[in-house]
């Protein structure tokens with residue numbers, strides 16, 4: 001694989017692509033219009049607060065502080081109570097979550113030893129894991145506020161503003177997913193077209209390899225995706241006050257997610273394009289991929305109320321990982337929790353890339 | 365270096381049970397234009413694409429610049445290819461296409477200079493989809509020249525073009541010939557082969573029916589010169605009375621001649637019999653007649 005060849009294809013394709021204004025429209029303007037639309041329709045509304053019962057075994061000041069911090073997010077309707085049989089309670093009240101603060105909470109913070117809390121839920125795992133993610137974010141931020149500081153200054157400013165209850169936030173990962181899907185479609189159309197028109201053969205004669213072509217396409221689409229994604233985030237922030245985590249580490253993670261997601265969907269598009277030998281099959285295959293993904297990965301429709309098997313299918317969709325990973329990184333600031341998803345994304349994107357460049361034939 | 369840049373021996377290619385190329389052999393000498401001439405479906409493209417390493421042969425030997433195209437991919441640095449029905453990325457311009465090829469081949473060329481050699485410099489920035497058929501072919505020719513190839517494969521470079529563009533492309537090919545490149549040109553236009561080729565192989569149904577210079581082919585296959593006389597039924601009766609064999613086609617009576625003087629003899633006798641005739645001409649068989657003859661056999 002030669003960088004120079006990839007760059008040559010990048011330039012060729014970029015110039016040809018920019019000449020097709022409709023393509024540029026779909027790849028950049030369309031997601032921007034969507035975020036503005038979502039923003040105006042739902043941006044100002046808030047997520048319904050989740051019922052949270054806190055069982056506090058700790059008598060110290062810190063647990064109280066932590067509870068206050070949590071309630072300030074506006075995401076939870078908090079009651080502090082003592083519940084003896086958690087399991088039984090949740091069976092009777094499935095829409096509640098329970099958080100347990102252990103008796104050594106304050107002491108452990110003072111000793112600088114490990115502090116743990118427990119969260120219990122009995123409802124839709126996807127929803128509850130989102131809320132658990134929020135709790136975790138606040139918890140981490142709270143614990144971090146002690147790092148390297150004297151305990152006398154116990155009233156630290158801790159940043160949990162990222163855990164905003166604004167709905168606009170929740171549309172951002174989905175729309176980033178949308179931009180990535182659109183690059184899959186460009187491959188789905190290009191592969192049968194280039195093969196039929198024997199353009200692949202021209203590439204082969206000139207010495208452009210299959211993997212160079214796929215990487216070149218991926219890089220080109222990535223460029224457009226990143227522009228669109230940056231616009232989505234900026235518009236969501238300026239117009240609708242979206243609050244995301246943008247620390248260097250979060251941004252880096254976001255880039256890794258977008259790069260692997262891009263490569264993965266480019267490779268998927270190439271694979272799908274290989275089985276579509278004419279224009280009709282292209283649109284059938286396209287819809288076969290697009291619709292389940294849109295409905296089942298929670299891009300446009302939350303899966304809270306979907307039946308269990310739908311969620312199982314959803315767990316196997318690459319887009320689900322992509323969007324969940326972005327949620328964890330950008331909204332819950334839970335990088336540790338996102339690592340396994342990012343690993344799955346990265347590994348499967350490389351595997352799919354290898355598979356597609358092996359299976360792709362420049363000639364029919 | 366290679367005095368015989370292209371050598372083909374007993375080449376066979378099958379598609380399933382169908383034998384598209386059936387044991388053909390030929391050689392192309394350095395600096396020569398060699399034409400594979402044949403009707404559609406004769407197996408020309410199949411042969412050319414085997415030589416280009418784009419299809420696999422079933423039997424026989426093939427050597428291009430001393431290499432086996434099926435194995436040696438470095439061949440693409442030394443050969444130029446204009447495929448049949450050449451197309452490129454629809455929204456790319458000729459200039460961009462050339463720049464792309466230059467980068468891939470690692471060549472430094474001025475795109476406009478190259479476009480000048482194919483008389484396309486004024487269309488340098490027009491998207492491929494907006495070029496005429498002839499202009500597309502010219503771009504294909506330009507791209508085939510980027511790596512300064514020793515051997516050029518041109519598969520029906522003028523098929524479907526109007527006469528003016530066709531002549532235009534012939535001129536370009538003649539110029540390439542002067543640059544001492546070896547050219548394999550397939551065509552189903554005899555005029556093209558007669559004008560450009562040093563050697564012609566007439567191909568039909570996967571076989572080479574005959575091979576030689578255009579002149580040799582004409583000499584070998586030329587039948588009698590033909591006398592065409594236009595006239596009515598009296599003329600026919602008169603010819604019958606004279607015991608002369610003839611065919612009747614489009615109002616012309618066509619007679620085979622042993623030599624040109626015979627024509628004067630026949631016309632004189634008809635005239636003496638007082639039979640009216642409107643018109644007459646003598647036609648010599650050209651490559652086209654021979655082509656039709658050998659491909660019909």
Ligand SMILES: Nc1ncnc2c1ncn2[C@@H]1O[C@H](COP(=O)(O)OP(=O)(O)O)[C@@H](O)[C@H]1O
Pocket residue numbers: 379384402403404405406407408409410411
């Ligand atoms: N890929 C293929 N699969 C099956 N048959 C083919 C294929 N390519 C060509 N043929 C058949 O082989 C014969 C020769 O084709 P081709 O080499 O294209 O002839 P030409 O270029 O002289 O018109 C034709 O009958 C054609 O239908």
Ligand SMILES: [Mg+2]
Pocket residue numbers: 408409410448519520
């Ligand atoms: Mg052909």
